[in-house]
Amino acid sequence: MDTTFPPMKNDLILRVACGEETDRTPVWVMRQAGRYLPEFQEVRKEYDFFTICRTPGLACKITLQPLDRFDLDAAIIFSDILVIPQAVGMEVQMVPGKGPTFPSPLKNPDDLKKLTFPVDVNKELGYVFEAITLTRHRLNGRVPLIGFCGAPWTLMSYMIEGGGSPTLSKAKSWLYRYPENSHQLLKALTEVSVDYLEGQVKAGAQLLQVFESHAGLLGPESFSKFCLPYLEQICKSLKQRLGDKAVPMIIFAKGANSCLHQLANIGYDVVGVDWTIDPDKARSLIGDSVALQGNLDPCQLYARKDDIARATRTMMDKFGRGKLIANLGHGIYPDVNPDHLKIFIDTVHSYSQH
Numbered sequence: 439m440d441t442t443f444p445p446m447k448n449d450l451i452l453r454v455a456c457g458e459e460t461d462r463t464p465v466w467v468m469r470q471a472g473r474y475l476p477e478f479q480e481v482r483k484e485y486d487f488f489t490i491c492r493t494p495g496l497a498c499k500i501t502l503q504p505l506d507r508f509d510l511d512a513a514i515i516f517s518d519i520l521v522i523p524q525a526v527g528m529e530v531q532m533v534p535g536k537g538p539t540f541p542s543p544l545k546n547p548d549d550l551k552k553l554t555f556p557v558d559v560n561k562e563l564g565y566v567f568e569a570i571t572l573t574r575h576r577l578n579g580r581v582p583l584i585g586f587c588g589a590p591w592t593l594m595s596y597m598i599e600g601g602g603s604p605t606l607s608k609a610k611s612w613l614y615r616y617p618e619n620s621h622q623l624l625k626a627l628t629e630v631s632v633d634y635l636e637g638q639v640k641a642g643a644q645l646l647q648v649f650e651s652h653a654g655l656l657g658p659e660s661f662s663k664f665c666l667p668y669l670e671q672i673c674k675s676l677k678q679r680l681g682d683k684a685v686p687m688i689i690f691a692k693g694a695n696s697c698l699h700q701l702a703n704i705g706y707d708v709v710g711v712d713w714t715i716d717p718d719k720a721r722s723l724i725g726d727s728v729a730l731q732g733n734l735d736p737c738q739l740y741a742r743k744d745d746i747a748r749a750t751r752t753m754m755d756k757f758g759r760g761k762l763i764a765n766l767g768h769g770i771y772p773d774v775n776p777d778h779l780k781i782f783i784d785t786v787h788s789y790s791q792h
């Protein structure tokens with residue numbers, strides 16, 4: 439596929455990620471392409487979730503949907519973090535009303551033998567690379583395209599729990615009972631992730647986000663042992679491999695407020711924060727070396743429109759000028775009115791230029 443792309447018309451988010459001053463705050467929204475959009479639901483009526491992920495034309499179409507409605511500063515490729523567990527041989531189904539479900543989750547360390555490591559990412563995940571290249575062409579330089587993956591601990595916890603869990607007690611029990619096997623799995627997932635992200639950049643991704651969505655259920659010691667070293671390795675190995683083709687990277691470790699200072703020092707250019715921490719506190723813990731991303735409470739979008747605008751301005755005041763990528767503090771919920779999201783996006787733009 440041709441990976442010579444049209445010149446960029448808006449590279450605001452890339453400049454902020456690289457530490458440059460800009461005259462406007464960029465904004466994008468986690469899960470901006472998804473179920474709260476009626477146009478997504480239309481496509482979803484016809485196709486299974488993972489069929490959409492595996493069909494570059496459909497993944498591209500859905501990636502572009504929110505850009506046609508809102509004045510966003512980035513697109514994020516439509517896919518899911520669970521494509522890596524699939525690539526190592528696990529079955530994952532998207533069950534309506536229940537979310538992702540693994541019919542045969544990992545039960546004990548013996549099950550690790552059933553997984554296929556190493557993975558040939560071009561063979562198993564080439565469909566994502568194709569979707570990225572196609573989307574870069576269709577974007578025609580409008581805004582940068584974000585690639586992503588799930589972080590090793592978050593993937594490991596899904597592979598053991600077999601789906602969502604409020605406690606992650608099965609996955610956490612591995613960390614305490616089988617620490618060596620846990621490290622073995624985390625290391626193998628780290629290696630696939632580096633290959634996978636490298637392929638995404640070569641296909642055209644211009645910024646990468648690593649989602650450590652399940653950081654918040656670990657105590658500080660487990661986080662330091664089972665998350666941090668792998669997050670660091672993903673970033674550093676990838677940047678080393680890509681050399682002058684390296685792209686800026688965002689780490690979003692949801693619920694890791696007590697470890698935020700550590701996240702600033704492992705090579706990422708941007709640290710994402712959830713809504714449970716005040717922006718000024720996050721900035722003082724993290725320091726000025728990286729840009730921050732966040733952090734409006736996704737539930738704030740249920741409020742009246744003028745309250746959404748007010749909360750957005752307060753959030754921006756607390757982050758301070760510069761080094762900010764505005765976003766929600768987690769993915770948008772499926773029952774949010776898209777017009778309310780528009781208030782958030784437009785307020786970021788108008789207020790950052792006032």
Ligand SMILES: Cc1c2[nH]c(c1CCC(=O)O)Cc1[nH]c(c(CCC(=O)O)c1C)Cc1[nH]c(c(CCC(=O)O)c1C)Cc1[nH]c(c(C)c1CCC(=O)O)C2
Binds near residue numbers: 516
């Ligand atoms: C943990 C996680 C997953 N997937 C993802 C994460 C990390 C972010 C986070 O913490 O929320 C990441 C993800 N999932 C999806 C994207 C697409 C890009 C985007 O617009 O952000 C991204 C970046 C699409 C999706 N991923 C999923 C949907 C809905 C699927 C459907 O149509 O049935 C979409 C649009 C399914 C999914 N996939 C996953 C869950 C928990 C669910 C169910 C969500 C729910 O029920 O609310 C795993």
